Amino acid sequence: MTTRWLPVLVLLIGLLAGCGNGTSTEEAGPTEPDAAWRADVEREVASLNAMRSRLAQTITSEETVDMGTFARVCKPVGQRARALSDSTGWVVQQIADKYRNPANQLDSTGAEAHARFAANPDLTQRWTRVERNGASGWRYYRRITVEPTCLACHGAKETRPDFVKQNYPDDKAYGFEAGDLRGLYAVFIPDSLRAAQAASD
Ligand code: HEC
Numbered sequence: 001m002t003t004r005w006l007p008v009l010v011l012l013i014g015l016l017a018g019c020g021n022g023t024s025t026e027e028a029g030p031t032e033p034d035a036a037w038r039a040d041v042e043r044e045v046a047s048l049n050a051m052r053s054r055l056a057q058t059i060t061s062e063e064t065v066d067m068g069t070f071a072r073v074c075k076p077v078g079q080r081a082r083a084l085s086d087s088t089g090w091v092v093q094q095i096a097d098k099y100r101n102p103a104n105q106l107d108s109t110g111a112e113a114h115a116r117f118a119a120n121p122d123l124t125q126r127w128t129r130v131e132r133n134g135a136s137g138w139r140y141y142r143r144i145t146v147e148p149t150c151l152a153c154h155g156a157k158e159t160r161p162d163f164v165k166q167n168y169p170d171d172k173a174y175g176f177e178a179g180d181l182r183g184l185y186a187v188f189i190p191d192s193l194r195a196a197q198a199a200s201d
Pocket residue numbers: 052053056065066069070071073074078094095096098099100101102104144145146147149150151152153154164173182183184
């Protein structure tokens with residue numbers, strides 16, 4: 001093609017791009033979560049994760065792992081996630097495909113995220129736009145990795161503590177090895193919450 005056709009081509013592309021009176025350009029939604037609260041969410045979740053890791057290291061080889069051990073090690077994480085939800089308006093969860101408590105099952109957007117983390121071992125965290133129960137917002141996911149200390153309760157099926165065998169008949173959270181993907185922290189921040197906060201600022 002000779003250069004004399006170039007202006008015609010440019011004109012044509014311009015016409016095509018412009019057709020539909022701007023409806024061809026997508027409505028600009030937020031592409032990144034706001035740095036102001038993004039850091040807060042990531043910090044709180046990191047601290048939740050570090051807490052369980054630290055507590056699990058207090059299990060000694062002499063101790064009988066029972067309900068008391070759970071109350072000291074893994075239970076406080078669920079409790080703190082609920083307290084955090086109450087104090088912030090975020091929805092803070094731990095979700096897993098191999099869940100112990102059926103309340104922690106994957107939902108549809110969680111399942112999509114879980115598959116990504118499972119397929120990509122280097123992925124540690126991710127922010128996405130989601131619709132959750134009819135509300136739009138941001139959802140933050142962070143990988144939960146199995147550590148050797150977790151195996152006292154999430155190891156081989158037969159070696160699970162008696163209280164787990166008895167209290168969780170549909171348990172799927174066993175048979176892990178250190179380094180495995182245990183599940184995800186999932187934090188939903190509804191847009192309505194941020195709008196309300198912005199209005200009160
Ligand atoms: C003393 C036993 C015990 C230890 C040790 C333990 N957990 Fe758990 N974990 C449990 C029990 C019991 C539940 C079910 C909690 C409930 O009823 O909500 C659970 C639930 C979870 C959940 C929520 C998802 C689900 O399956 O319901 C995650 C995530 C989790 N544990 C990760 C870990 C990690 C990571 C470690 C090690 C750092 C660990 N746990 C150590 C007993 C334990």
